[in-house]
Structure formats: C-alpha cells, structure tokens
Amino acid sequence: MKLAHLPLRVSIGAFILNSGLGKRNLEGGAAEGLHGMAVGAVPQLSRLEPARFAKLLSYTEVALGAALLAPFVPAPLVGLGLTALGAGLVQLYLKTPGMREAGSLRPTQQGIGLAKDSWLLGAGLTLVLEGFTHGRRSL
Template identity: 85%
Template sequence: MKLAHLPLRVSIGAFFLNSGLSKRNLEGEAAQGMHGMAVGAMPQLSQLDPARFAKLLSYSEIAIGAALLVPFVPATVAGLGLAAFGAGLVQLYVKTPGMREAGSLRPTQQGVGLAKDVWLLGAGLTLVLEGLTHGRRLG
C-alpha cells in the first residue's frame, strides 16, 4: 500500500467494515425496506429474499472494507470493489423516484444521502487508475 493511499483506504475501509458488520443480523422490516429500495433501482434483485439480500450486502461491505484496510491488497483490486459498489449506489440514486429534482441530477433534500455516495465511485476509480498507471502524469 502506498503511504499516500493510507488516509483514503483507512477512512473508507473502516466505514465499510463498520457498515457491513452492523448489517450482519438485519431482518424483518429493516431488511425488507433496504431490499425494496434496491429492487426499485435493480429489478433483478427481486429474485433474492430480503434477508438473503441483507446478508449479501453485509458480506460485500465487509469484504470491501477488509480489502481497503489490508495493506497487501493492491490498489487496483481494492479500487475495483469500491468503484463497483459506488456505481451501484449511484444507480440507486439515479433510479429512485424523489431523489433528484425534476429533469436534473441535482439531489432533492431526500436524495442528498445517496447523491453524496458518488465520492465512493470517485475514490474507487482513483485507486484503480493509480494502480494501472503507477502514478504516471497526464500529458
């Protein structure tokens, strides 16, 4: 792990690990609500029952958090996981009614919580690009 990646990887990794661990035992209405919102953006997820979806989401967040925190996981690998997860959240933001102002990408008050997750996509892509280019400069 590059020293310059340390603040990014530790802060996001710890956040993801905590989020995943807190969802491990999610059931009932909480799992149904999370699943319902995800299905609204990605209808293919309706094939999973809510409890299974919550478990898979929990495991995904734990895996991404661990990949970011463990120093021997390459930036490209950790970044790909983070970028994929971030892209899913951006899709959730774009496809969920009421999250954006009409005809715009600007978030409504309700949508700010999801819109801000675009930073996860950006951070993931930064790690991927850094890993692929080994710090080469543009131009």
C-alpha cells in the same frame, strides 16, 4: 499500500466495514426496506429474499472494508470493488424516485445521503487508474 493511499483507504475502509457489520442481523422490515430500494434500481435483485439480500450485502461490505484496510491488497483490486459499490449506489440514487429534483441531477433533501455516495465511485476509480498509470509520466 502506498502511503498516499492510507488516508483514503483507512477512512473509506472503516466506514464500509462498519456499515457491513451493522447489516449483519437485519431482518423483517429493515431487510425488506433495504431490499425494496435495491430492487427499484436493479430489478433482478427481486429474485433474492430480503433477509438473504441483506446478509449478502453485509458480507460484501465487510469483505470490501477489510480489503481496503489490508495493506497487502493491491490498490487497483480494492479500487475495482469500491468502484462497483459506488456505481451501484449511484445507480440507486439515479433510479430511486424522489432522490433528484425533476429533470436534474441535483439531489432533493431526501437524496443528499445517496448523492454523497458518488465519492465512493470517484475514490474507486482513482485507485484503479492509479494502478494503470503507476510509474508513467503525468500529463
């Protein structure tokens, strides 16, 4: 891990790891609510039962958070995982009714939490792109 990546990877990795650990035992209404929002953005997820979806999301977040914290996992690889998670959250923001002001990308008060997740997409793309440009001259 490059020293310059340390603040980014530790802060995001700890946050995502904690989020995944918090979803480990979701059941009932909590799992249904999480699943319902996800299905609104990605209808194919309706094939999964809510509790199963919550478990899979938990495992995914724990694995990604741990990979971000592990210094031996290459930046482009964790960047791909972070980009996928960030893209999914941005899709959730864009497709969930009431998250954006009408005809705009600007978030409503309810959408601010999801809109903020766009930073995950940016951080993931930064790690991926840095891997492609490592050792090359800057523009």
